[in-house]
Amino acid sequence: MSELAILGGPKLRTTPYPAWPVWDQRDVDAVSAVVKSGRWGGYPYPGPKTAELARKFADLQGGGYAVPMANGTVTMEVALRAADVGWGDEVIVPAYTFQATASAPMAAGAIPVIVDIDRQSYCMDVAAAARAVTPKTRAIIPVHLGAGMCDMDAIMALAAKYHLIVIEDCAHAHGAKWNGAGAGTIGHFGSFSLQSSKTLTAGEGGILLCQTPELAAKAAAIIDCGRPHALGGGAEDYSREFQVGGNFRLSELAAALALVGLERFPAQAQQREEMAAYMDESLSEIKGVRLLKRDPRHTTRSFYRYIFAVDPEKFGLEHDLLCGALQAEGVDCWVGYEAMNNYSLFQPQKSKLAVPSAFPQYFDFTNMVLPEAEHACEHAAVWLDEAIFRSGQSGVDDAAAAIKKIQQHAAELNAAGEILRDRHGA
Ligand SMILES: Cc1ncc(COP(=O)(O)O)c(C=O)c1O
Numbered sequence: 001m002s003e004l005a006i007l008g009g010p011k012l013r014t015t016p017y018p019a020w021p022v023w024d025q026r027d028v029d030a031v032s033a034v035v036k037s038g039r040w041g042g043y044p045y046p047g048p049k050t051a052e053l054a055r056k057f058a059d060l061q062g063g064g065y066a067v068p069m070a071n072g073t074v075t076m077e078v079a080l081r082a083a084d085v086g087w088g089d090e091v092i093v094p095a096y097t098f099q100a101t102a103s104a105p106m107a108a109g110a111i112p113v114i115v116d117i118d119r120q121s122y123c124m125d126v127a128a129a130a131r132a133v134t135p136k137t138r139a140i141i142p143v144h145l146g147a148g149m150c151d152m153d154a155i156m157a158l159a160a161k162y163h164l165i166v167i168e169d170c171a172h173a174h175g176a177k178w179n180g181a182g183a184g185t186i187g188h189f190g191s192f193s194l195q196s197s198k199t200l201t202a203g204e205g206g207i208l209l210c211q212t213p214e215l216a217a218k219a220a221a222i223i224d225c226g227r228p229h230a231l232g233g234g235a236e237d238y239s240r241e242f243q244v245g246g247n248f249r250l251s252e253l254a255a256a257l258a259l260v261g262l263e264r265f266p267a268q269a270q271q272r273e274e275m276a277a278y279m280d281e282s283l284s285e286i287k288g289v290r291l292l293k294r295d296p297r298h299t300t301r302s303f304y305r306y307i308f309a310v311d312p313e314k315f316g317l318e319h320d321l322l323c324g325a326l327q328a329e330g331v332d333c334w335v336g337y338e339a340m341n342n343y344s345l346f347q348p349q350k351s352k353l354a355v356p357s358a359f360p361q362y363f364d365f366t367n368m369v370l371p372e373a374e375h376a377c378e379h380a381a382v383w384l385d386e387a388i389f390r391s392g393q394s395g396v397d398d399a400a401a402a403i404k405k406i407q408q409h410a411a412e413l414n415a416a417g418e419i420l421r422d423r424h425g426a
Contacts, residue, residue, distance in 0.1 A: 004409050006328035007416060012405060013330030013398040017387035021201050022264060030256040041251035044236050045224045049255035051234065056262055057192075057207050060175060061182030064190060064209035065216030067233040068250040068258075069223045072171045072193025072206040076104035078248065079189035079208055080139060082218040083165040085110055089138040092164075094124035095340040095373035097143040101169050102340055105139070113137070114340045116370045120293035122146065122307060122381070125372065126154040133158075139165040144173035144183055146383065147276060147303030148292055152178045152186045159187070167191055174200045175269045175302030184209040194254070199268065199304055199386065200261050202254035223248035268390065269302040275389040275396050276306055282400035283308055286407065288315025290380075306389065307336065309380040316410030319382050321417055322403070329402040332385035339377045341368035 005011040034040060039047050046054060046068065054066040069075055085091065091105035093112045102112035115128040124142045140159060142150035152168075159166045166187030170176070173183040174192060184190015192198075194205030210216035216233030217240065226245030230237040283289050290309040294301065312318045317325075319335050326333045340346065346365035388399050406413065413420075 002409070002412060004325055004328070004406065004413060005330070006325045006420065007412065011328070011330045012402045013395075016330070017332055017385065017395060018390050020387055021196060021261070022268070026260045026263070027257055030260050031253055034252045034256045037252075039252055041249065041253070043224060043227065043249070045220070045227075045249050046234070047252045047255070049252045049259060050250050053250075053255045053258050053262075054207070054233070056259065058209065060262065060265070061184050061190065061209060062177075063182060063185035064211060065213055065232045067208045067210060067216055067219045067223065068255060069206050069208060069219075070248040070250060071195060071204055072169075072191055072198075073100040073104055074223070074248045075189075075191035075193075075206040075208040076101065076141060076167055076169065077107045078219050078222050079167045079191060079210075079215075080105060080108040080110060080165070081222055082210070082215050083139065083188065085138045085165060088136065090134060090136040092124075092129050092132050092137060092140040093340070094141075094143050094145075095368075095370040096122055096145060096337060096376060097169065097340065098171070098337060099340065099343055099345055100171075101141055101143055102343075103345070105141070110138070111136075114346070114365070114368060114370065116372045117376065119372050119375070121148050121150075121295070122292055122309075122376055123148050123150040124155075126151055126158060129155075130158055133162050133164075137162060137164060139167060141167045141169050142187070143169040143171075144176060146172055146292070146305045146307035147301055148307070149173065149176055149178050149183060149295065149298045151295065151297075152181075153297065156186065165189070171195075171198060172304035173302065174198070175265065175300065176298070177300035177302075179297045180299050185211070187211070188215065194258055197304075199272075199302070200258060200265055202250070202258035202261065205250050205254045205258060218243060221245055272303060272386060272389040273301055275391075275393070276301065276303065278393060279306060279384075279389070279396050279400065282396065283403070286315075286400075286404060288313070288407070289403070303386065303389075305334075305386060306384040308382055308384070309376065310382060312379050316407055317413060318417075319380055321413055321420065322406055323382055324420060325406045325413055326382075326399075326402055329405070331399045331402045332387060334383040334385075336377060336381040336383045339370055339373040341365060341370050342374070342377070
């Protein structure tokens with residue numbers, strides 16, 4: 001019988017990794033108190049829990065005016081609209097991210113211009129972004145991916161040169177710091193998601209950090225059906241102007257959950273970071289495994305997923321076979337996103353749901369060549385689940401041991417590869 005769990009052998013890790021989200025009686029009590037208060041949401045916005053969340057989240061990141069809202073997609077759309085970026089404008093986004101980073105500009109009427117990533121960090125290649133600037137470019141959305149951060153010094157220098165609005169997509173970077181400054185406080189805006197899988201969650205939700213009180217007031221009005229808000233985005237202020245808005249408010253129930261999550265967040269982040277450093281040591285011993293580069297200016301790493309790369313030639317396996325086999329060994333992982341240019345959203349010939357027909361007139365997504373993102377997505381990237389990093393050294397040891405075990409049986413796995421790919425969609 002094979003030694004590999006995916007081929008019928010014994011599983012290396014038999015104890016499940018800890019569940020996410022974490023909850024206890026405090027969450028139940030917090031939601032229950034909101035239910036009993038009768039103030040579940042609505043307006044005047046923000047309600048007391050949402051206002052408290054705004055204050056405490058800005059404190060966690062160390063700056064900015066926080067405007068809580070419905071999710072981490074509308075945060076980016078609202079940021080663009082608050083900065084008057086819209087019809088016909090171009091917004092630079094990286095090729096390796098969740099599609100919200102590109103669909104948010106489209107929702108605001110702008111055209112996402114997709115640029116390649118840096119092989120060492122898997123974050124936006126700032127030189128590629130510089131080459132993509134045209135007279136229509138108005139904004140740039142660097143994504144702090146997985147456990148990484150973009151080179152924010154280079155991004156801000158590029159933005160200053162071309163007068164671009166910077167929206168940091170921090171859906172993976174709650175608590176992270178660059179040169180001591182919180183993710184999301186360096187650009188004009190920082191966009192955070194509180195969706196279920198994120199490291200600070202309310203089930204659904206988002207927070208937009210704004211650099212100025214004026215931008216925050218405008219963002220708060222846009223998400224509150226256009227009602228005018230005071231500078232800083234706090235209470236309604238009818239002495240100020242109405243905006244064209246929608247309803248993207250966060251409910252008080254969600255805010256209450258996020259507030260309890262905030263109490264747990266520092267200890268969880270520290271635990272993940274300590275175990276990530278331990279994982280770095282374990283993985284660096286494995287032939288064909290490459291750790292993503294951590295810039296020394298990325299002073300606090302606080303992550304969503306631990307991403308590493310395999311060199312298929314040296315490691316002996318493509319990333320999809322490794323991930324399928326790891327999953328079978330009881331180690332939660334994923335091959336990660338598709339390269340953005342391959343999303344059916346940008347390939348009208350692949351999908352009926354493709355981009356509105358107006359977009360290809362302005363920008364031809366079909367001919368994009370983004371070799372670094374394609375290499376990461378098709379061959380190299382492995383995303384380890386954050387729960388592994390909340391399971392102590394033995395959990396990390398198991399994950400590293402599973403990777404080594406699979407590598408030792410690479411020949412057998414490659415031989416079974418085609419069948420497995422069909423069966424597991426690995
Ligand atoms: C990089 C990135 N940006 C944006 C989002 C969108 O956040 P939400 O799901 O809260 O809309 C997500 C995740 O969901 C994400 O991973």
